[in-house]
Amino acid sequence: MSKFAVATLFFTVFISCLTVLKAQEASTPSSFVKPLIGTNGEGNTYPGAVAPFGMIQLSPDTEDVLWETASGYEYSDSSIIAFSLTHFSGTGIPDLGDIRFMPQIGKPWLVQGPKSNPDSGYRSAYSHKNEMASAGYYSVLLDDNNVKVECTAAERAGMFRFTFPKTDSASILVDLSKSLRWNTIWSNIRVVNDSTIIGFHAVNGWAKERYVFFTAVFSKPFDSYSIMSDGKRVFYNGYRFRSSSEASGKNLQFIANYLTSNQEAILVKVSVSSVSTENAMQNLAASIKGWEFEQILANTRKAWDRELGKIEIKGSQEEKETFYSALYHAFLTPILYQDVDGRYRGLDQNIHKAEGFTNHAIFSLWDTYRATHPLFCLLQPKRNADMINSMLAHYDQSVDHLLPVWSLCGNETWCMIGYHAVPVIVDAYLKGIKGFDAERAYQAVKKTAMNPDYDNVMTYAKLGWVPCDKENEAVSKSLEYAHDDFCIAQMAKSLGKTEDYDYFMKRAKSYKNLFDPTLGLMRGKDSRGNWRTPFSTHEYVEGGDFTEGTSWQYSWYVPQDIGGLIELHGGKKPFLQKLDSLFTFNDNTSSNVDDIQGRLGEYWHGNEPSHHIIFLYDFAGEPWKTQELVHKIIRTQYGNKPNSLSGNDDCGQMSAWYLFNAMGFYPVCPGTNYYAIGSPVIPEAYIKLDNGGIFTMKANNLSEKNIYIQEVTLNGKKWNKPYFFYSDLKNGGVLLFTMGPKPNKKWGTEVNFGELETSR
């Protein structure tokens, strides 16, 4: 076979795929999606194929140990271990990466081999020039064996296309023994016919007990196959029968062997289930009928266009790529987590059927309550209700009578702090999102906030703060509880529960107890009321009073009572002075949190506690500083490159921050109905609401230099407040900015704190 022949064939395959993509590309939103954004550095996204909120994510893994490569793929790695079926988008902790597939040529490797020597395992070198990632599609050429791998995915199933050179020793390895970072507890596999395998593995990882059942149907019957257990073939040995078609164990692999002709494509349809292999097979049958790779891709692209088309924007290619990729990343998690028959494995490890809703999983709530779920209120109201119902099902299944904290496919990880299912539920409730039972939700919200065992919540309720001698991260917890409690109060009020309103509003003021006026910062207090001493304002202490940061990031966390916080500082002037210093001061003592980047002084955009801070200028009379900072952050920490995300995307929160801000506003306090106005970075956006309304944002005169708001009209009226309300956009409307190169310091100074508390 000449090199020319190979090249020609590759070109043909490449073209056939491109044809499909090109046909749709013209100007559809999905054509701007660059899944590789965030794969280099801290973003922790993955480049693989996935449908919107899809249950299965076919994606390459380059790393399976390092904490900082939680999605399995790091752009700067030069070899791919394999392609697995499930992936996190943007988390800070690795897990998933279930059930690996890897094509090989020659004697199949059973070990993956280290990065330093990809040739000593099934791992293969690859080059970004032979890699292509788009919405619903990923392909790469494996340099080690000249096999092209393509992935696409439907809702509950996906397809690999492995294009082999001519060889008598092609094989496809399915490795059940691995996941990202953690341990396989157990697995089994069965070869049910000449081209189909089923199996499962259970993983004890970040999720303490997680079951992934799968099936894989190969387009070509195996020439031969073997199951390997602990590296040895499982087969009948002439004594008493032992099946060569099934095995159980901790370390199982399956190898399908093939003789291939030149550029022969072998397709593998795959699906997963949390319930059973039977359900995995049903999911596959329901999701993918035939063998048309291009058709599956085309359908998924349509689905992406439908979802991404909910916002139409004008802007440059780079802006569109940045914007639609952010929207794509925001629309990945929480994932669909129920089989085609509605069943899923719940928190109690029993199999439940979702009745009247569609169950979702992977709730990174400490992150996503801030902007992701508020974004869903606008763009995914039905799905947001599904997510709330999923959280209520979790609550019902919880022996601890708690809503999810950081839930992961039928597991609670107890990761991060607070009870931030609350703001998600309350925000949706206050915005009139239909589809969940408000009274039931309220009971869950209240019960969660009254749990006598959870993280000293009830001590906080009694004392007014989480005592730092009893509990780690006591200041961060106190502050976040206070906001959550504010949310409960709002819902209580709306439901006519006046006593509860008063009770939780009292708790919502707890932040005041931790403000040290001598420092102008929040500070730990012990159970006797004494300040944390000694107290280093800047140094991060692991297991100290602050969560992934210092008092500098956390001292601003009073979204529910910004006026109150300003008062604590003694008024706007000292408040602004302090706030200004946040963006300039940095003594670099926080060495233990070097995975949090995007730093402007002590403002750390790469992590969520900072996400609302720049909008505080709005409420202290200097909205032009908010405007400046929006542009600064977006210019330096977002973009269309693999390294464009400064921090973990955290299941879409970093992206959701961008999306709101690109359009000029931000939900600074979930659980209220107002948005703070920032400064738009794209010239036009049209939000197509579910009710048919369109909310239009236009920024006249916007340019790289014209980043300051000169004036605003909202629904035809001049608007001088640095915020507006959900009611101003929920049926559609027009937000018109006029931009200029210099701050208009008079604009946006009209603040009425009284109207910010929704239910008041």
Place this chain on the structure above:
Amino acid sequence: MSKFAVATLFFTVFISCLTVLKAQEASTPSSFVKPLIGTNGEGNTYPGAVAPFGMIQLSPDTEDVLWETASGYEYSDSSIIAFSLTHFSGTGIPDLGDIRFMPQIGKPWLVQGPKSNPDSGYRSAYSHKNEMASAGYYSVLLDDNNVKVECTAAERAGMFRFTFPKTDSASILVDLSKSLRWNTIWSNIRVVNDSTIIGFHAVNGWAKERYVFFTAVFSKPFDSYSIMSDGKRVFYNGYRFRSSSEASGKNLQFIANYLTSNQEAILVKVSVSSVSTENAMQNLAASIKGWEFEQILANTRKAWDRELGKIEIKGSQEEKETFYSALYHAFLTPILYQDVDGRYRGLDQNIHKAEGFTNHAIFSLWDTYRATHPLFCLLQPKRNADMINSMLAHYDQSVDHLLPVWSLCGNETWCMIGYHAVPVIVDAYLKGIKGFDAERAYQAVKKTAMNPDYDNVMTYAKLGWVPCDKENEAVSKSLEYAHDDFCIAQMAKSLGKTEDYDYFMKRAKSYKNLFDPTLGLMRGKDSRGNWRTPFSTHEYVEGGDFTEGTSWQYSWYVPQDIGGLIELHGGKKPFLQKLDSLFTFNDNTSSNVDDIQGRLGEYWHGNEPSHHIIFLYDFAGEPWKTQELVHKIIRTQYGNKPNSLSGNDDCGQMSAWYLFNAMGFYPVCPGTNYYAIGSPVIPEAYIKLDNGGIFTMKANNLSEKNIYIQEVTLNGKKWNKPYFFYSDLKNGGVLLFTMGPKPNKKWGTEVNFGELETSR
């Protein structure tokens, strides 16, 4: 507390229980059951509480490592480890022993402690004088802490009653980390309220992957509780929440703590499921409503009386105890293996629902096809059909397209040889047992016997023997396949499949190929047709040509063609000479099989390959020798003592052998409709058939000396054949023996081999 007070209280409790038992005892069959029979030595039965064919078996474990204590309990042990929920009856390999319960006083032990020092763990000394076992009931006083433990069981749930002395440190340990001999893969536990726990463990043991879900409801709310993981308490540590009410891991234990008053009884209701904890809870709710220990016991005793009452006998106390205990042991396995909703975990690890039948599990087919299932044809026809449907479901779920060989709760162990689901199915089919689809069963039977991968079956089919150079246990396999094939032929003939009949009858003659006329014994042959050389007739070789024995036991295995075997020997005279020598010769070279006892020369009654041999005398003109040997074996190897079983009861086969023979006949060739006549050891028996007919057996003049048949009348006619037919008893009838002290060598010499093949 005085010793006197304790004694009085114990007496009261003891009396209350005795009252229940006494009320029923008068003369009900269950009152004669002594579950301890077979617990001392090789019998491997368990003494605990169980309902007929019950899904749960609450029983004490004294040993969890040794192979030879497969049921967990050895009578000669002087300490009890704990009480677990599941047990084998009579197997040769340990497994089960799932989910241990153990009451303690003082600081709870988390380790069991060795037999040599029961005080160094939760294991407790006990004495047989404080132990009581009867049908559905077991109790013992634990000497270490003076706690009385009682167990009773319904179909899918059981109850413990722990009677404590007055103490402030009572506790009940639930240990999920152990089973009999094998490894826990994983487990989880949840405390769902103040008195209920649920959980599961998965075991990789004899069954490669077995899941036991359970629930336990305590009659008294826990004063406090803890979950231990790897010996450390699982609880919230002040950092971020970790539930103290649930855990997952490999080594989990739960401890319920109580302050108890003197002689306070704490009851624990328990249930199991192969499906889920939800199903375990449903099973419990359906099986046991309230807290009346005595009522549960009374119901189970009624159930036992109903089942055991299917045979009424006359005889001495010892005879009744021996007989009804054997019937009890025969009615334990295969166990009920489906939840109250009909669901169970199948061979493919998917959850199946049994439609139109009741699923059963634990098929020790190499043993039970011989006499246990033939006994079920008479006494449990409906349940036998359920068992056959269970085997067909297994077949449907088998990737290897095989009926069960030795199946264990959703697992195939591949233990022992042959395809003996076949004689079970064919025997039931030929006897007209209703309730399964004959054509479907035939397809499964045939497919199983034609499997190209299973133990060289197809090589045997081609060559006429299993070649000993290709396969271990080649002679035993050849001989047993030949009988199985005979059975298939009978079913084929009955279904009008003449070609199949001819084909399998040809295979059924394969035994002839391995008869070495120079030795008068069966001998291995290699794939080129050469005899095994060198060949030791008596020495057992592990992995040699014979299964758990030597040529001496196996050379008689031609139940399907006894006439043909006699011919091979050159006629009755040389045949009888050889057969006589079996019972006298023993060179003790078979040292590797010392767990098989009950030896009369080279006849080893303690293992199944010998079970049909003594009836060969019937067909060679010397039925008086059969008669003599029946009495000799029953006198020396059965009885009412813990050590009365000479070999593994093997899920009822040893007991079923006794039951038939006690009544004077035996199904020497399953898959035919005749019974060989032996010699009754009880004077009267009345078999109450499902169709309302009663089959009466009377043995006039029977005594310890009068063991020889003088004459027989069958249904009123003089009977001189040493066998009779299923048709003679199936609608009821009378078999009347007249016994005497000397053989009547003329009786029973009328043999017509032609009429023995059923379908002929």
